[in-house]
Amino acid sequence: MDFPALNEHNLQEYAFTCAQCSFCQVGHGACPTYKVKRRDSYSGKGKMMLTRALMQGRLRPSEGLEGLRDAVFGCTLCGGCEEVCQVDIPFVKIYQVLRSDFQKRGMWPEELEMAKETLLKTFNIQGQAQMDRIEGWSYWHPNEDDVLDKQGTPAKTAFFFGCASSFRGVSIQATIATTLVMDKIGESYTILGEEEYCCGAPMIMTGDFEAARALAEHNIEAYKKLGVERIFTNCPGCYKMWAHEYHEFLGIDHGFEILYGAQYFADLIDKGKLTGMNTPLDMTVTFHDGCDAGRNAGFYEEPRKVLEHLPGVTFEELPHNKANSFCCGSGGVLRAVDADFALEINKLKVEDIEATNANVVASACPSCVDFMHDQLPQAGSSKTVKDLAVLVAESMGLTWDGLDEIYG
Template structure:
């Protein structure tokens, strides 16, 4: 990423990024501005060889507040490619299981990605709407907290079926490459994305729905940079459902017994990256009797769930996650809802080591369970 002289001059006199950064608050020595300064003064060397480079969550809280619009996550991503080449690697979570699964998908492997869908609803091999499932079928191989990680995909499929839509779901789909890209492994990302584009084109789909914010952001913003304009529309499921459900004829059962107070966790890739704040909230509000209480840090100021790309899960991550759970608890909500499978996994994991009593729910499952 290139930074102009004007941006550099302003950056060195500022500090908004460091004051905004959740990592800087827990680890005082971490500073996005100082990393930029060191990269400029030392021609990247000390930053490329540092552990700090991997601590960044790439949550974009700094860049959304930057007065001169420096995209620090992209700055860090570029340096991570160099770091990987020089042997400075991230600390992988869950023994690197998810990274290994992602790498395997760059090969011609036979997958069984649709077994869950056969039991959940109706889908097709060809059609206008492609449901991109992502890595959810593999999450349970490495992590298991609460319900299965396939719940969001099942709920999206069932909601689509209730609306008369049988989406395409393919055994040949691959990981979107998000984690590989943000951990400096651009080659793996390019292979995965290239294979996915061929599969989607071959299905005849005119639009692709994503329940995962990371998959959505990767196709929406990263894929066109490398592959040019895509021949299909990219939609997040919350956008689609918030627009289409009100006129679909679906009716909702009211929430009773005082369980209607909920709060919502904005995923970084869906919120700050894509600017999608209201559609998830609109979906929650479709359910009669629900009262949405906002956490103090919400929308563009929302706190990250504390971990990114299945790496660098640390005491710092747990501190951020527990603070977020406490903030959710303070709203008086009995349920914390999120539209991101990783947010749900990370916050549920952190909750398991606390006395905090709160349901951490998938948005699509929450909505589906209240459809008449």
């Protein structure tokens, strides 16, 4: 049996590269879906074995394809399997391409068809009115008019919000905090506002590369019209799209410099520009390394440098941290495909967090912050979840009305 998209992306050979060593099943911090399901097909090894068997005609397509489909879409794309793989198989890319093959076979999960319809209709994954991409959170901003005036203003630096940071209650805190910090240090920047479309990550993650292309091309054209040279985003999923996936999957070379939130703040610290962090926070903080920011992009030291410079912060690592960090369960569109499964994966993260003495869990991923903010109280935890950008703003004495209301 052939998988055309695998062949197109020169990935067929990897199905036969797997050494069946099982490191992706038992490695420290490895596959969370396997840890929960305890089914071989949900591990990296299992998915490669299924793909190989189908290619060799050793499985009946009707049975083998359904099993592989369930395993490929029952994945958060966290990259834990890649981290421990002894033969360097690019599992995440393979899963995305396999998802593309399943779409071509008409075997996409129904939930993804609905999500795609919503995204292409509203240009955001939340299905909300585009005017709310800025007006939905600028209402809480102490300098609302100044923020609104930045829409469509020519500038060399652009702040790309991303869907989660535009629409999800707790995640919009990071957007407000970041704009306050940028204004405080005198950073000149532009925003697209309601002209900002989704970066296309949900479509690339699910294998619909052409749908992602239309979204990407819109944003690229909009930024070039404004003379933008560098794009900054708090969302590591958006960062990954702009910095890597547009080129790897779509063949797009946009020419922009792409900066990630924690990277941006750490760079400001190095240059002595992030001054005024004089308000003691008086908290013990642990840090969740989101999968796209950590394993998929390598931003481990940058957020820790920022936390190190926050006054009144005692830092404690999670038992599973950096490359071995447990996925929170929010990634890979698993929450859309199987919300209950995502919640089971999240329990691994909650257990890790509860093993610390921290009273605040920080992260630099809006989707992770949103999911953990919802699930920690459900697990009976008293710990608070905050975005790294919010902690930076609070250390600079930058607060805003509705802070607690948005967090509630």
